[in-house]
Amino acid sequence: MISFASPAREHEASRELLETAVLRVLRSGGYVLGAEVETFESHLAQFTGAAFAVGLSSGTDALVCALLALGIGHGDEVLVPAFGFVAAPEAVLRTGARPVFVDVEPRTLGPDPDELRACLGPRTRAVIVMHLFGQAVDLAPLQTVTRALPILEDAAQAIGTRLHGRHVGTLGKVGTLSFFPAKALGAAGDAGALLTDDAELAQRVRRARVHGSPRAYVWDEPGGNYRIDALQAALLDAKLGVFPARIERRRQIGLRLARAAASRGACVIDGIPACHATFAPFALRVKERDTVLQRLRAAGVDARVQYPWTLPASRAFAPFAGSHPFPVADRASRELLSLPCHAELTDDEVDAIERALLDGLADG
Ligand SMILES: Cc1ncc(COP(=O)(O)O)c(C=O)c1O
Numbered sequence: 554m555i556s557f558a559s560p561a562r563e564h565e566a567s568r569e570l571l572e573t574a575v576l577r578v579l580r581s582g583g584y585v586l587g588a589e590v591e592t593f594e595s596h597l598a599q600f601t602g603a604a605f606a607v608g609l610s611s612g613t614d615a616l617v618c619a620l621l622a623l624g625i626g627h628g629d630e631v632l633v634p635a636f637g638f639v640a641a642p643e644a645v646l647r648t649g650a651r652p653v654f655v656d657v658e659p660r661t662l663g664p665d666p667d668e669l670r671a672c673l674g675p676r677t678r679a680v681i682v683m684h685l686f687g688q689a690v691d692l693a694p695l696q697t698v699t700r701a702l703p704i705l706e707d708a709a710q711a712i713g714t715r716l717h718g719r720h721v722g723t724l725g726k727v728g729t730l731s732f733f734p735a736k737a738l739g740a741a742g743d744a745g746a747l748l749t750d751d752a753e754l755a756q757r758v759r760r761a762r763v764h765g766s767p768r769a770y771v772w773d774e775p776g777g778n779y780r781i782d783a784l785q786a787a788l789l790d791a792k793l794g795v796f797p798a799r800i801e802r803r804r805q806i807g808l809r810l811a812r813a814a815a816s817r818g819a820c821v822i823d824g825i826p827a828c829h830a831t832f833a834p835f836a837l838r839v840k841e842r843d844t845v846l847q848r849l850r851a852a853g854v855d856a857r858v859q860y861p862w863t864l865p866a867s868r869a870f871a872p873f874a875g876s877h878p879f880p881v882a883d884r885a886s887r888e889l890l891s892l893p894c895h896a897e898l899t900d901d902e903v904d905a906i907e908r909a910l911l912d913g914l915a916d917g
Contacts (some may be wrong), residue, residue, distance in 0.1 A: 556905060557734035557834065557855045564774025566797060566897070574787040586763075593786040594746070596793050601712075601720040603748035605727070605755035608781035609762055611867045612709040612731025616644035616746040618779050619727045622680065622757040625650050629678040634664050635863045636684040640869050641707050650678070654865045658752050661825060663690030665881065670698045672877075679703045683852035684711035686822050686859075686891070687737070687807070692724045693717065703727065709745075712738050713800035713831040732789055737803060737833045737895070738796055744785040756785040794813045799833055799896035800910050804813045806903050807894050814905045819916035822889070834859075835894035842888050845913045849892070852909035853862035859891045 564571055578589060590608045597606040609615045625631060627649040633641050635654040642652035655672045658665040662685050669680065680699050682690050692704055706726030708714070711721045713728050722728025732744040749755050756776075760767055761795065765776030811821045814837045822836040836859065839845045849856035863882040865874035879890060892906060 554850075554853055554855045555893050555898070556581045556904045557857060557891075557893045558739075558895055559742075560734045560739055562897040563739070563792075563799075564741075567792065569790055570791045570795070571846045573611075574791040575784060576633070578784045578787045585780050587783050589783040589790070590781055590786040593793070595747055595789040596790055596892045598748075600793060600796070601748055603723045603725055604791065604826070605748070605752065606760045607747045607749075607784055608780060609745045609747060609758075610732065610779045611743040611747040612707075613640040613644060613728055614777075614779040615729035615747045616640055616681075616705070616707060617647050618758045618761045619729055619747055620644055620648045620650070621761045621776065622754050623679055623703055623727070624703070625678050628676065630674060630676040631734065632664065632669060632672050632677060632680045633864065634662070634681070634683055634876065634882075634886050635865055635879040636662055636773075636860070637864065638860070639867065639869070640709070640866065641681045641683060642864055642873070645662060645681075651676075652870065652873050654863075654870075654877070654879065656877075656881050657885065659881050659884070661688055661690045662694060662822065662885060665670055666694045666698050668901070669695060673698070673702075674905055677702060679705055681705045682725065684714060686836040687711050687803075688712050688822060688829035689714050689716035689721050689825065689828040689830070691825055692826075695916065704794070708748075710833050711831060712736065712833075713796070713804075714824070714833075717827045718829075720748075720850070723750070725814065727754060732785065737831060738792055740785040740788060740789055742782070742785055744789065744899055746781075746782050788822070801895060802896040803833065804829075804831055806896075806898060807835045808879070809836050809903065810892060810894060810907060810910060815912050816913060816916065819914050825869075832894045834891045836889055838885070838888040839890055840888060842890050842891040846890055846915035849909050850891075852905070852912065854909045855893055855904050857891045859889060860886060862886050874898075
């Protein structure tokens with residue numbers, strides 16, 4: 554099976570670089586936060602163009618920290634897209650606030666501006682936007698609706714993606730990234746980060762990640778253990794050095810698959826024209842999705858359904874679904890299909906995925 558992600562191959566390709574970083578940390582005796590983390594944070598800020606980058610324990614925890622730093626808690630509501638990964642509504646619940654689901658627009662799967670307007674209420678304190686599949690959601694039409702409300706960008710699937718030349722996660726008030734091993738920039742375990750241009754917010758997140766402590770044994774506000782390990786930071790920093798070439802290869806593979814899909818009339822989730830997409834992973838819409846999925850898997854391609862149901866349709870979040878319909882999100886859950894698209898694919902594997910896609914879509 555041609556795999557969805559290949560962290561072991563990535564390690565093999567940069568073995569010396571990565572093993573040197575790991576040994577350096579092991580021998581240093583400093584394993585949590587510290588100089589390795591500060592170096593990585595400063596390089597990540599440079600790469601994304603954010604004024605501040607804060608290393609955290611995971612992409613999910615980064616969302617929690619962002620909400621805590623925005624002062625969100627009991628009695629508040631946060632608007633969350635009805636389609637996407639579960640971490641966003643989970644993070645809202647962990648702060649004690651309530652997720653309110655908003656239907657998405659079909660092109661980028663970002664919140665639909667009219668739906669957003671209809672969902673705003675007196676308790677709304679923030680809006681979460683997810684940049685899915687390495688694409689970018691345009692915040693401009695949303696900002697005309699949200700005005701002063703902060704927009705939190707969940708950019709866990711979109712490191713390297715730019716819109717009008719700006720890195721996603723730096724377009725709103727605050728952005729979050731995930732370095733889960735299968736992500737475009739993956740750690741050897743769990744890790745995440747938060748991006749912001751707001752110095753005070755960055756400072757609050759730095760406190761939140763160490764139990765709300767400005768210094769040892771002073772607990773000024775509720776926080777938690779949301780720290781990133783020095784080992785993960787050192788590995789990520791080493792990988793960040795070779796990341797631009799890897800993300801470009803991923804992008805070229807994605808563009809090639811997009812051309813193949815378009816030649817069969819399939820609708821690729823290819824965002825908006827100003828988006829420099831990174832296809833993490835490559836996603837398309839197909840009416841006969843389950844037939845095409847079976848064909849791809851039979852041809853040895855690890856194709857997947859992301860996601861088979863909307864967030865309000867999941868059992869965990871059904872109590873927050875309300876009576877509002879989510880027709881565009883529902884359709885996405887019936888039609889979307891994801892294919893392997895990463896820098897570790899060999900040329901032969903890319904050829905095989907393209908062939909399988911063309912065959913799979915032949916009359917699908
Ligand atoms: C859109 C999105 N948000 C958040 C996360 C959570 O990241 P993590 O697994 O690092 O907690 C993921 C991970 O898959 C994701 O895809």
